[in-house]
Amino acid sequence: MTTHSMNPLLDTLQAYPFERLRQLLAGVTAPDRELIDFSIGEPRHPAPGIVSEAIIEHLHGLTEYPKVLGDLRLRQAIAQWASQRFHLPPGFLNPESQVIPANGSREALLSIAQAVLPARAKPQPLVLLPNPFYQIYEGAALLAGAEPYYLNCGTNGQPDFKTIDEAVWARCALLYINSPHNPTGATLSCETLQWLIEKSRQHEFVLAADECYSELYTVPDAPAGILEAAAQTGNLDNVLAFHSLSKRSSIPGARSGFVAGDARILKAFVLYRTYLGAAMPPFIQAASIRAWQDETHVIQTRASYAQKFAAARTILGQYLPIEIPAGGFYLWPLVGNGEAFVKALFAEEHVRCLPGAYLSREAQGCHPGQDRVRIALVGSHEDCVEGLERIRHFLETHPLSSFSI
Numbered sequence: 001m002t003t004h005s006m007n008p009l010l011d012t013l014q015a016y017p018f019e020r021l022r023q024l025l026a027g028v029t030a031p032d033r034e035l036i037d038f039s040i041g042e043p044r045h046p047a048p049g050i051v052s053e054a055i056i057e058h059l060h061g062l063t064e065y066p067k068v069l070g071d072l073r074l075r076q077a078i079a080q081w082a083s084q085r086f087h088l089p090p091g092f093l094n095p096e097s098q099v100i101p102a103n104g105s106r107e108a109l110l111s112i113a114q115a116v117l118p119a120r121a122k123p124q125p126l127v128l129l130p131n132p133f134y135q136i137y138e139g140a141a142l143l144a145g146a147e148p149y150y151l152n153c154g155t156n157g158q159p160d161f162k163t164i165d166e167a168v169w170a171r172c173a174l175l176y177i178n179s180p181h182n183p184t185g186a187t188l189s190c191e192t193l194q195w196l197i198e199k200s201r202q203h204e205f206v207l208a209a210d211e212c213y214s215e216l217y218t219v220p221d222a223p224a225g226i227l228e229a230a231a232q233t234g235n236l237d238n239v240l241a242f243h244s245l246s247k248r249s250s251i252p253g254a255r256s257g258f259v260a261g262d263a264r265i266l267k268a269f270v271l272y273r274t275y276l277g278a279a280m281p282p283f284i285q286a287a288s289i290r291a292w293q294d295e296t297h298v299i300q301t302r303a304s305y306a307q308k309f310a311a312a313r314t315i316l317g318q319y320l321p322i323e324i325p326a327g328g329f330y331l332w333p334l335v336g337n338g339e340a341f342v343k344a345l346f347a348e349e350h351v352r353c354l355p356g357a358y359l360s361r362e363a364q365g366c367h368p369g370q371d372r373v374r375i376a377l378v379g380s381h382e383d384c385v386e387g388l389e390r391i392r393h394f395l396e397t398h399p400l401s402s403f404s405i
Contacts, residue, residue, distance in 0.1 A: 012142040016135060017358035024343055030350040036387030038375045039354040041182065041330065045250040045304060045380075048297040054287035055254075061282025068273045070101035074285045074292075078258045081292040082241075085214075086228035093227065097263040098236060100270060101280045101288070104255040105212045105244040106136055109176070112240065113140035115272040116206045116265060117173050120145065125173035130159050132183060132360035132369045134210065137176040146173065150363035157186025157325075157332075161196060172205040180213040180223060183332045183359055183374040185325020187217075193229035200238040206265060212244040212257070213328040215298050216305055223327055227260060236262045247329075248298055249291045256280060256288045305329050308377040308384045315388040319395035331375040332356070336403030338373045344398060349390040371405055 015023075021039060069075070075095035083093055093099065102108035117125055127141035131150035141148040149168060151159035158181060177196065179188040188196075193209075200207040209226035217223055230239045244257035259266065273279075280288070291297075312331060313322045320333050335341040338355035345351050354376075356369030375391075377384050 009143050009145060013139055014135070017354060020358050021342070021352070021354060024339060024355070025346050025352070028343060028347050030346055031348070033350050036349075036351045036379070036383060036390060038377070038379075038387055039352045041247075041376045041378060042252055043247060043250040043329070043378050045301060045378075047251050048249055048291065048294070050290045050294055050297075051249065051251055051254070051287045054290045055283050058283040058286035061286070064282050066279035066281050066285070068100075068270055068279045070280055071282070071285050071289075072096070074101055074280075074289050075099040075258075077289045077292045078243075078260065082227055082243075082260060085222070086225045086231070088227060088231050092231050093236075093260060094263070098266060099258060099260045100266055100273075101285065102242070102257045102259050103278055103280055104246055104252075105210060105242040105257040107255070107278060108257065108259050109134075109136050109208065109210060109242055110140045110143075111272065111276060111278065112206070112208060112259070112269060113144040113146070113174060115269045117141075117144040117146050121173075123171065126168065126171040128164075128168070128172050128175040130176070130178055130181060131363055132356065133176070134178060134182050135359070137210075138361075140176075141174070148361075150361050152363055152366050152368050153181070153184060153186070157181055157184030158188055158192075161192065161199075169199060169203045169205075172203060174206045174208060175200065176208050176210060177226075178210045179225075180217065180325065180327025182213065182328060183330045183356070183369075183372075185213075185218075185328040185330060185332065187219075187223040187326045190224035190229050190232070193224060193226055194232060197226070197230055197233055197239060205238070206240065206262075207238055208240050208242065210242050212242065212247050214243065215248040216302060216329055217327040218302075218306055218309060218324055219326050230261070238262055238265075240265060245288060245291050248301070250297075250301060251287075251291070254284050254287060256284055256291070304381065305377065308381060311381070311385050312375075312377065312388055315385070315392050316395070319392060320400070329377050331377065332372055333375070334371055334400075335373050336371055336400055337405045338369070338371060341373055341403045344403075345391065345394050348398075349394050351387050351390050351394075 079095040240261035246252035356372030360369030
């Protein structure tokens, strides 16, 4: 098969951030000491015992084909968790028709675009997404033949949706929002979410809310969610919420999450996923039930990240502008030239971070990640402290002014 017979839309995809990072650091000789990797948002906390035990107990499920809809008991556990977490009225979220288990939020966030975007439409439909962003949103748009439209995040870490031109809203077929946002950690208020819901109904687009960091918050009150905002409008029309256990329960290897929302959209999504073969293994479903039903390990996880953020402020505060995010586990500091900073830090301290430019695009005359780096505090407390102290040592001899763009 020649490359000419491949799907031409694959050529529109940009290199993934970690491939770009690999190329940036290729040929760089780092000191002979253990790598501290702050580049990838992969939680490395121990998996909760209740999850591991459930997987072992249900390995007999290897003999079964999993169903796309998943076990009703899992959908009921998800609906119960979401109803309690987002203060939903009794019966508002129906586990029979408004909840679908997913193999992590990433898979669902990508494939939803295939199910809801009009094929070969002219003009191309727009997929609106925050900038910086999780690159799956952009890839989903491009692979579905749509045009990504980047919404630059302002000083508060989220786009100013009310400044978007009505002509843009009129072409929008899908809007991705992310709260808490990766990488800024900024959240969206319930009032903003309700405004976006009304906009989605006015212009008939799908509102896809990526809330995979919703349980990793540092503020006293849990962030609002799209389900909560939708409940205040009385229905779930045009609304989808995407959640994951990868961050909440520190089990990224389980690939477990869910999509909840508009039953009409989910019916079409199930049809698409039936052909895709995207179904969660029964033993992962059993473990997921246990995870969604337990909050103790989540409280402990939040406390662990809070300790690491506090350490970051103590260790780096004198040298780097450290802002504790409202949610998530990332630092997003201003450093000047992010690529130059990351390359020099790796060469001198064997610490790997991610240039902010790899998480954003130039749009409307602005490149919102170019002067930043993302630092993922996902390792053990000891490893994070070690890495933060190496960054401090680096900054003692490399002031930020030396990385100006």
